[in-house]
Amino acid sequence: IEHLQNPDLFIANCHEILNARGIMISSTPNANVTSPDGIVHWEFHEKEYSAKEYVELLAKHGFVNIKLYGQQYTKTGKLRLEMAAYFNAINSNPFVRLGRWFQKYVRGRDVKYIVKEEHGDFEIIQYNDAGEIDRLKEKGPFVIIAIGQKADS
Numbered sequence: 001i002e003h004l005q006n007p008d009l010f011i012a013n014c015h016e017i018l019n020a021r022g023i024m025i026s027s028t029p030n031a032n033v034t035s036p037d038g039i040v041h042w043e044f045h046e047k048e049y050s051a052k053e054y055v056e057l058l059a060k061h062g063f064v065n066i067k068l069y070g071q072q073y074t075k076t077g078k079l080r081l082e083m084a085a086y087f088n089a090i091n092s093n094p095f096v097r098l099g100r101w102f103q104k105y106v107r108g109r110d111v112k113y114i115v116k117e118e119h120g121d122f123e124i125i126q127y128n129d130a131g132e133i134d135r136l137k138e139k140g141p142f143v144i145i146a147i148g149q150k151a152d153s
Contacts, residue, residue, distance in 0.1 A: 069124050
C-alpha cells in the first residue's frame with residue numbers, strides 16, 4: 001500500500017474482486033515508528049499510515065471486521081539490533097575495515113556478519129483496535145498487518 005500512488009483504487013479493486021465474506025490481508029509500515037516526524041524516509045514509499053489511517057482507508061472501501069496485528073522486535077531481537085548497530089559503528093572505523101580487508105585478501109578468511117537477524121527476533125501481536133497501536137507511538141510495532149473482510153452481498 002505504501003508504494004502506491006493511488007491506494008484507494010487498489011483497495012477498491014481488491015474489494016470488488018473478492019467473493020462475499022472474502023478476506024484481504026495487507027500490511028504497511030507504521031508511520032508512528034518509521035516516519036514519526038511526518039517525513040517519509042524511504043525513497044519508494046508514497047505514504048506511510050498510522051493504524052487509524054489504515055483502518056479508515058480499508059473501511060472506506062467496504063471492509064469490515066478489520067483485525068489488526070503488529071510485527072515488532074522481541075526482547076532478543078531488540079538486543080540483537082542494538083548489538084548490530086554497535087558493531088556497524090565499529091566496522092565503520094577505517095582501521096577496522098583495513099583489518100577486515102587484510103583478513104579476507106591476505107589471510108583468506110572471509111569475515112561474515114557478526115550479528116544477523118533470526119526468526120526469533122520478531123513477533124506478531126494482535127491488537128484490539130487502531131487506537132491501541134497509535135497510543136504506543138514510536139514504541140509500537142514497525143509493521144501494521146490488517147485482515148479485512150468483505151461484507152455479505
